[in-house]
Every structure is written in structure tokens, then in C-alpha cells.
Amino acid sequence: MNILETHRLFKSYDSGKTFALKDMNFSLKQGNICAVVGESGSGKTTLLRLIAGLERPEMGQIILQGREVSTQTKIVPPYERNVGMVFQSFALFPHLSVVKNVAYGLPKHQKQLAKEILARVNLAGLENRYPHQLSGGQQQRVAIARTLATNPQLLLLDEPFSNLDAALVSSLRHEIQQIVKQFSISAMFITHDMQDAIAISDEVCVLKEGQLIEYGTVQALARSPKTDYVKAIFDQLRSSASSVLDSLDL
Amino acid sequence: MKQWLGKGSLQRFFRDMNRWSVLVLIIGSFIGLPIFIVAYQLLKGPGEEWEHITTFLLPHYVYHTFFLIVCCAIGTLLIGVGCAWLICRYEFPFRRVLDWMLILPLAIPSFITAYAYAGVFDNGGTWTLMMAKLGIEVQKIDVMNLSGLCWVLSISLFPYVYIGARAAFRQHAQQFREASHLLGATERKFFFTIALPLARPAIISGLLFVIMEVLNDYGAAKYYGINTFTTGIFNSWRDLEDLPSAFYLSAILVLLIFVLILLERWQRGSRSYATVAASDGGSKRILLSGGKAWFVCLLTVFPLLAGFVLPVAQLLYWVYYTFWDVLDVAFIQLIINSFFIAFLAALLTTILALFFVYFSKWTHLSGVRLFARTASLGYIIPGAVIGLGVLISARMLVQGTASLFDLRIGFLLYGSMLTLVYAYVVRFFAIAHQTIEASSAKIGSQFFESAILLGKKPILALKQIDFPLLKTGLLSAMTLLFIDIMKELPLTLVLKSPDVQTLAIKAYEYIENGDQIDKAALPSLLIIGAVSCFILISNRWLKT
Numbered sequence: 001m002n003i004l005e006t007h008r009l010f011k012s013y014d015s016g017k018t019f020a021l022k023d024m025n026f027s028l029k030q031g032n033i034c035a036v037v038g039e040s041g042s043g044k045t046t047l048l049r050l051i052a053g054l055e056r057p058e059m060g061q062i063i064l065q066g067r068e069v070s071t072q073t074k075i076v077p078p079y080e081r082n083v084g085m086v087f088q089s090f091a092l093f094p095h096l097s098v099v100k101n102v103a104y105g106l107p108k109h110q111k112q113l114a115k116e117i118l119a120r121v122n123l124a125g126l127e128n129r130y131p132h133q134l135s136g137g138q139q140q141r142v143a144i145a146r147t148l149a150t151n152p153q154l155l156l157l158d159e160p161f162s163n164l165d166a167a168l169v170s171s172l173r174h175e176i177q178q179i180v181k182q183f184s185i186s187a188m189f190i191t192h193d194m195q196d197a198i199a200i201s202d203e204v205c206v207l208k209e210g211q212l213i214e215y216g217t218v219q220a221l222a223r224s225p226k227t228d229y230v231k232a233i234f235d236q237l238r239s240s241a242s243s244v245l246d247s248l249d250l
Numbered sequence: 251m252k253q254w255l256g257k258g259s260l261q262r263f264f265r266d267m268n269r270w271s272v273l274v275l276i277i278g279s280f281i282g283l284p285i286f287i288v289a290y291q292l293l294k295g296p297g298e299e300w301e302h303i304t305t306f307l308l309p310h311y312v313y314h315t316f317f318l319i320v321c322c323a324i325g326t327l328l329i330g331v332g333c334a335w336l337i338c339r340y341e342f343p344f345r346r347v348l349d350w351m352l353i354l355p356l357a358i359p360s361f362i363t364a365y366a367y368a369g370v371f372d373n374g375g376t377w378t379l380m381m382a383k384l385g386i387e388v389q390k391i392d393v394m395n396l397s398g399l400c401w402v403l404s405i406s407l408f409p410y411v412y413i414g415a416r417a418a419f420r421q422h423a424q425q426f427r428e429a430s431h432l433l434g435a436t437e438r439k440f441f442f443t444i445a446l447p448l449a450r451p452a453i454i455s456g457l458l459f460v461i462m463e464v465l466n467d468y469g470a471a472k473y474y475g476i477n478t479f480t481t482g483i484f485n486s487w488r489d490l491e492d493l494p495s496a497f498y499l500s501a502i503l504v505l506l507i508f509v510l511i512l513l514e515r516w517q518r519g520s521r522s523y524a525t526v527a528a529s530d531g532g533s534k535r536i537l538l539s540g541g542k543a544w545f546v547c548l549l550t551v552f553p554l555l556a557g558f559v560l561p562v563a564q565l566l567y568w569v570y571y572t573f574w575d576v577l578d579v580a581f582i583q584l585i586i587n588s589f590f591i592a593f594l595a596a597l598l599t600t601i602l603a604l605f606f607v608y609f610s611k612w613t614h615l616s617g618v619r620l621f622a623r624t625a626s627l628g629y630i631i632p633g634a635v636i637g638l639g640v641l642i643s644a645r646m647l648v649q650g651t652a653s654l655f656d657l658r659i660g661f662l663l664y665g666s667m668l669t670l671v672y673a674y675v676v677r678f679f680a681i682a683h684q685t686i687e688a689s690s691a692k693i694g695s696q697f698f699e700s701a702i703l704l705g706k707k708p709i710l711a712l713k714q715i716d717f718p719l720l721k722t723g724l725l726s727a728m729t730l731l732f733i734d735i736m737k738e739l740p741l742t743l744v745l746k747s748p749d750v751q752t753l754a755i756k757a758y759e760y761i762e763n764g765d766q767i768d769k770a771a772l773p774s775l776l777i778i779g780a781v782s783c784f785i786l787i788s789n790r791w792l793k794t
Contacts, residue, residue: 105704
């Protein structure tokens, strides 16, 4: 079953003169992790914001868990979509402690449940700290824990690795993959680095100038890319002897 | 593609027309009503006296107003930019104290500075009395003319330019200075070719405030007997009893302000003034010593003496003689009323502006956002014009409810505190709107977006997340509003009634009644005291 479907999705920022997204059609299977790959300005963030309900499309349809959430005539507000999003800057509330951040989306702000969730993402003992007292990696895990606390069916991550040291990235890739599987949810994340996509995603969605140019499993894209653009990306990875390709045996 | 998208535009309009759009339209209409009514009045054509006004009076209004604008612009530029540069660039005795004290002339409404100056330099004034006591015979210095008015307005309003220029000069990173000196530039060349052009937007925005204040001034010009557009609006309305012509004069005045703003935008063009914050521990100042240091100190002390110390000293001198004549139970009631009105109007304006900023963000219709911008133009429209607009709105409402519902609500609107507070909200809404919008932009939208994605409805997310983060911005907006409301005269003069009085009106009434001029000192000093405290508090916030 598909957790997410988009049909003929269009989004422009200046009344139809330039399009951030054009004719976007794709679907994501329940339980899968999908990487959205593309250069800056290719429409990756816009796609995530449309799915979350933070932006409104000019045309097209978004279906979440079989329910129409965005059409030409109807928009379901973000707080009723059951979608979680981790922002690039993490957006942790600076005036709330870690545990209050995580409990924020819970009914009656249940602190005990928040503590349990923090423990599941290896942050036990940091409950009473404030966001500015945490490292980048810890902040990211708090942001993920806060989002997971509301039990979303789809987790959206906007460039989850861009604010982190290279040394942290590989361990966090693994952690995110573990957390998503542990909570039995689906996820979509944005990256401009194909290595991130190969390392943790089941499916990859490649965007260029607002259009979806390729979509499929990592193996399928690597073995038989349909466009020169994707072929060039994999050729470059092969020439740099990337270890992530070795893991896929490609 | 555009044509194809256009097909569903009506459907999208109804899809995106949410309750926030409706609320923005309601608040915008509430704020913009007097402005729209003034615009509507223009369609009816000028009144009977228009020909008389254009033939005999308008040339004077135009000449005096332009003279004041040009001279005050030059005066405030020289004093404001000069002081800001000296304070930011050099180290000299009392620099730290002067840094914040130079803002204090803003605490005195210009009509109070004007009459205090007249009290010092008039026949038998403090200056001639002091000199006579010292046995020195001096000639009277006549300040009650156009040049005197220019001086009074310049020395009262230069802090607007000073604040902007000081902030801009402080932002100049040390590396700009070092780079320019390494390239062989002298201090003078650095000032004219780098520092001044970089500070230009801040200086010009301060200058626009000065010009708007000059155009808004009524009390000082009236007291000095100078006919300007604003005194002309009052003359047409009160003396000539020709309200339509008063609206026509107002329209010319507003048009003039629009032209000035457009000129500034056009001149700025697409040049970038992005500044680099001083991340290297701030700018290093040149240490002055000996005579040079004291000379620079004197240069910066002079505007403070002329713009604050001299008028306050004159007022204190008057208060010494009139304190017990003025202070009675009615006066204490007036003080309480005045502070209450200012506080209430500041609070209401801040709350409305907060909701307006956020509702505008949550609406997805660009047309509604554009309307929101238009409705918050109040601050560029002079107080007298807003006052007349509110007066007409009240009259229309009273007549409308009487004829439609047979309801008599005149007692609620004519000469009431409600109408005055509403007029202040309209007049100063833009200040609160801009301050809160800037604070909100600084916080960014991601905290709010996170909150709504965590299942909170927008109002709850605003209350729990953005509101605590906005507290300083909201307090800052309220302080700025309180300062402006306490000082406001022309608008209050239009809407005053025996039941609704403010300290500014009381001071003006004493001044207008020539033989009681010294009694105006106590209400004036109370305004100055309250406003000074709030200016110092807000200056502290701006720094932090």
C-alpha cells in the first residue's frame, strides 16, 4: 500500500511565471525510506513543504494514507495531516528544555512518555538541558524524537545531514535508518548528496529544475539510469571509489 | 501553462480564502477606514474657499513647508550624522554618556521646545534677564520666525538621523576600515566614500522620519506664526469652515510624502547595502587627547544643550514659579487620564498589530496581503488628516445607525476617549506593525511551522511558541507607541473635548492662552519625564 501519492502537482512562486515544481507524479510505499535528490533550486524543499501542508499547490493532488489532503478545492491543514517534519535547522524551541520540546506535541504534554522516547534515541540524561546546550548531532536526535513523539505515519527530513560534521554523518545515517524502522513509519528526506541516498534509502527521487526526472530503487537507478544526469552522478561516484557503492555491490 | 493554471484560479481563491484572510480584511478595514474616507472625500471636490486658499494662502504654505523641509533636512543631517560619526569613531571625555544622552531631545515635543526657546530669548526672557543681572546689555534674539522654527525643529528632530547613522556606523566591520586604510585612503576619504554610502539607507530612513515630523508639526509653526500645510488644514477647517478644502490640502500633503518616499526608493535603485556586522570585537576608536578631545566633546555636547538642557532648564525655571498654581485635583486626574489613554492605545495597537502580522502570514491570498500593506499606511499620513478622517467616520457611523436602526450612539463617539484611542491606533498602527513584523522575521517561521506540524492549531502555536520569543519585540513596540502617543498634538487637537484631555493638550492650551505660558511648563515636564524614561528603556533594548 502507498503511504503517499502525488498526481500532477504544480507549484509556482510568481503566479505561474516560474515553476518550483512541475507535473510531479510519484508514490511512496508504506515503510519505505525515499531520498529526494537534486541540486539547489530543483524543488526538493518545496515538495516536502507541499506534502507537509506548509505550502499550497496551484494544481494537482496529494494523497496521504489514501486520504486526499490537497486538491484544487480542498486543503487539509498541516496539524491534521499526521506528518512529521524535521527542519534543516532542527527548529528546536529555544525557550523550552529538551523534554518539554519532545513533550510539546503530546496530549497533556506527557513528560514520562517524552523521556521514554528520548531514551529510545539515546538521549537519556539530557532531558533538562536547553537546545543551545546540545551538540549538532544531539539537537538533530531531539528534533527527530520530538517529531516521532506525535506518532506520524510519514517522517519528512529536510537535509538532515547538512548541518553536521562529516564524522557524524555516517553514524547518523545508520541511526536514522534504525529509528525509522524501529518506529515502523515511512520517511522522505532531502539531500544533494547521492551517497546519503544510497546509504539509507529504499527509493530515490531525482529532481531537476522542478521536474521529477527519475524515480526508483537505488539499485535500479545505479544499474540502468534513464537520463544522462543520473548516469553522470553514478559515474562520478564510481570514479571516486565510493564505499557506499561497494555496500550495494554495484 | 499560465493560461491553464488560470482556469482553476476561482476555485483556488475559495480554497485559500480562510478565516485568517477574513480577519485580515476586518482588521485592515478597521484601521484603514479613516484613510479610505479621506480618499473618498476628495472625490466630492474642493469647498467654496478653495479658490481663496489657492490664490492667497497656498503659495505661503508651499514656500514655508518646502523651506522647512529643506532646511531641517540639512540641519538634522549635519547634526545627526556629525554626532554619530564622532561618537562611533573617536574616544573622548564623556563619550559613553553622550552616546545615549544625544537621543533625549526626542523626548520633547517640538512645540514645547519652540515655546521654551521663545521664553528664553523673547523680550524680558531668561537670556536678557540673566545678562542684565550680569550687567551686560544684549540685543533680543528673535527666534519666532521661519529661521527660528527651522532651528527649533532641527535641534528637536536630529536624533532620528543620529540613531540611524549611529547604528550604521557601528555595523561597519573593522575590516572595511582597515582595508580602505591599507589601500591608502585617508580618514576623510573613508568617511565620504565608504562609511557614508554604507550608512545611506539608515540615514535616509531617519531623514524621512524628520520630514514626516516636520510636515506633521502644528504646535510649533502655529506658535511662531508660520503658515504651513498642517496649520493650513486647521485654518481651512476651523477658521474658514471649509472641510472639503482641508481634505484637499491634506491630499496634497500626503502626495508630497508619497513622492518623497518614491524618490528615495528610486534613488536607492538596486544598489545593495548589505552590511557586515563587526565580528572582530567591534570597531576600534581613535583616542583623542588634550584640546582636540575637549573640542570634540564640546561639539557633541552642544546639540544636547540646545535640544534638551536649554528647554528643560527654562521649563524648570517656570515650574518653580507656577507649580502650586497648576497642581490641583483636576490636574492629577488629567495626568492619570493622559497616561491611561497612552497606555491603552499602545496596548490595543500592539495586540491588533500582533494579530494582523500573524493573520497576514497565515492567509494564502496575495491580494489580501497587499490590502494589509495599504491599510497600515497611517504613520505617513499627518495626524491632523487622520483626526479629520476619524471625525468624519464617526459622523457617518452616527448618522448611519440613527437612520438605519434608530440608534443614538453620538455620545459614544463624539469627543469620547474611545474615538481618541481609535485615532491613535490608526495613526500609529504602522509603527507597531513594522516593529512586530521585524521581530517575527528575526525569529523565522520554522518554530511556528514545527509547532503546527506537531498538531497545534495556529493560534495555540502563536501563544505557546512565537509569543514568548516575541516578548522583547512587543514591549519595544509598546514603548515606541507610548512615546509617540504622549507627544502627539495635532490629532489630539482635532478630537479633543472637555471630557477628554491629555497633558500635551493642556500644555498647548496654556501656550495658546498667551498670559499663562509659564503654566504650560508642568504638563510639558511631565511629558518629557515620562518619554525620557521610555526612550532610555527602549534604547537599552535596541542595544541588547
